[in-house]
Amino acid sequence: MPRADRLLRLLQLIRVMAPPITAARLADETGVSVRALYRDIDALRAAGARIEGQRGYGFKLIEDPSLPPQSLDRDEIEALALGLAEVGSWGDPMLAKAAASVLSKVAATLSDERGRQLIHVIARVFQPTPRYASDMDLSPLRNACWQEVAVKISYLDQKNHESEREILPLSLVYNEDCVTVLSWSCLREDFRMFRTDRITALRSTDRSFRPRRVALLRTYLEQLQGQLSGQMARRK
CATH class of the missing domain: 1.10.10.10 (Winged helix-like DNA-binding domain superfamily/Winged helix DNA-binding domain)
Incomplete structure (x- = not known):
């Protein structure tokens, strides 16, 4: 080479x-x-x-602004445009706006030919209704994850019983039909998942758990992967 x-x-x-x-x-x-x-x-x-x-x-x-931008081939352009279009269809206004901004910024760094390919990609996302129909603004929860602060939530369980929980939010997971927050439950002292469409109220406590988020999330994901592997093994 x-x-x-x-x-x-x-x-x-x-x-x-x-x-x-x-x-x-x-x-x-x-x-x-x-x-x-x-x-x-x-x-x-x-x-x-x-x-x-x-x-x-x-x-x-x-990354340095003085460096030339990365060149993208046609398949990479297709993947980028498709992924950003999918984000735009989720129904989260902030992420939809961010996705459109990313697309325009990337297009501005490409050659004329690649820029046209980005705007006129072959693959499209058709989503007539928002994928995640929820009245909750996810921005405070997303910000709590980034800032690594505990939050108190009002939560409806499967039987529609409401309770107050204090959690350490670790990550937002966009599942097939809902957005789930992976968390550490301060009451149970264990990992828990909460559907964001069942959170009726959220308040930041300003209690920092930095720098534990990354380590906690890694441990939780390892547990989930272990559970998934065990389920697949039992099905064989």
């Missing part, structure tokens, strides 16, 4: 690989020795790429 092509591939790998992005992993992906990999990293830095990290700790690309 020509070195120029290898450097472009290396830059893309640092963009998309899950951390830790070690020299050994990058060398294996690009088919060079670790010593040659370090020389390639130095070449990218000399060309203007802001790559943080050092030997033994892994690397991270810091």
